[in-house]
Amino acid sequence: MEEHLYDELLVELECPICTNYMSPPIRQCATGHSVCETCRKKLPKCALCQGKFTESRNISLEGLAVKMRYPCINKPAGCMAKLSFTERETHELRCPLKGFKCAMDKCSWVGKLEDLAAHWASKKTSSKPYHKSNVCHTKMKAESYYVNIVEAYNKLFWFKCKLTKNKLFWAVQYIGSAKEADGFSYEIEIFKPGRSKKKITMSDYCQGIDLENQELFSEEACVSINVDSVSSFVTGEQILIYYLRVNMVQEEKLMQPVALLQQEVKSAKSDTVKHRDRSKGPPTPGHKVNKKKAASATNKPQYKQKNDGFDKQKNDGFVLL
Known part of the structure; x- marks a missing residue:
């Protein structure tokens, strides 16, 4: 008996135009017919009586709508979920029984x-x-x-x-x-x-x-x-x-520009050879200069990247299918 009464209340929340369940805001025409917000935006006048729409809302139906539990739109496919009007959209997007249109x-x-x-x-x-x-x-x-x-x-x-x-x-x-x-x-x-x-x-x-x-x-x-x-x-x-x-x-695998710049600065600092300021006199006994590292850093040859045929094809922007 309670289940039958609940189903009858849900019928009262069906939009007479699209037959989907209405949720706040529920709009009205001058005669008092209620329609969902989606249909109200599409229609120049009420499809039931040809009357003009007003700015008023059906507060009583809106109060009922927030208290009801709605069946999933995929109920004909076997989904038995009961949802509040705020849960419906999220569930129906992820429902395992959702139907996809061609x-x-x-x-x-x-x-x-x-x-x-x-x-x-x-x-x-x-x-x-x-x-x-x-x-x-x-x-x-x-x-x-x-x-x-x-x-x-x-x-x-x-x-x-x-x-x-x-x-x-x-x-x-x-x-x-x-x-x-x-x-x-x-x-x-x-x-x-x-x-x-x-x-x-x-x-x-x-x-x-x-x-x-x-x-x-x-x-x-x-x-x-x-x-x-x-x-x-x-x-x-x-x-x-x-x-x-x-x-x-x-x-998650792409480095942000700021992080990349920070890494480059850090890398540049680690590779830079620090030379002692000679204006401060002779080095102290505990100060040593790695001559081998300094020589390799200053005399390191610069190589040009080869540009063979494969690289040219890659730069052209074509993909081999």
Whole structure:
């Protein structure tokens, strides 16, 4: 009986527009219909009565919302967790039964992470899955959208490219939580075949999978460039060629600039030969000068680094695939 009553109270907290559970702030129209904050921002007027929205909030429902325990959104997949409204977002991002959507347009598939690669293979696309280093070809067609799956470091990513409003956007999304996405970055290197020194390189951190394309394809969330800036790289067939590289961020192994400078200063001090100030007279009996070390420090020959063919190829910025 108590369980049935609890379920009926939860129904009262369902948004009539998107059917998700409402949490503070809960908005109202002039008639009194309540909607969630997300739907309120999207709608110019109430979808139920066509009335105007007011600035008032449903305080009674908000008070109920903070006391309730909500089922996980993955309950149909078997998750039995009961969560407060403040716990829902964190849990649902990491829920082991979370369903992941296919990134291809007009594909309604939602499934487990371990089934995603097999689903993508069933699409039978002409492009094979990418790895951590790839040569990509993008057709410069207005208002186009391209997506492929990336397998790197035993993880899965979505690679997305969009050309819209005379601007190119590239984004890589880690298929997992946003926090884990910060452990990976990606790089776009546009180049001109046969002219190795002519290139444009851009990079950014990977985004989490929960960022929708509307937010993803923005200058704040991914790398982008004006089409006019890459016109000299486009081939006669209107194809743009570039490298895509997915990298693992290992910040704990990278020395900060200040620490590096301190080490260089410390190293320089240890290698410097201290000469006695002769203006102070003859050395005291306990003072000794290591002549051998001083001679080796002052007469040390300077060698020039060799620049063979391998180094030249490395400096050109190309990766052997």
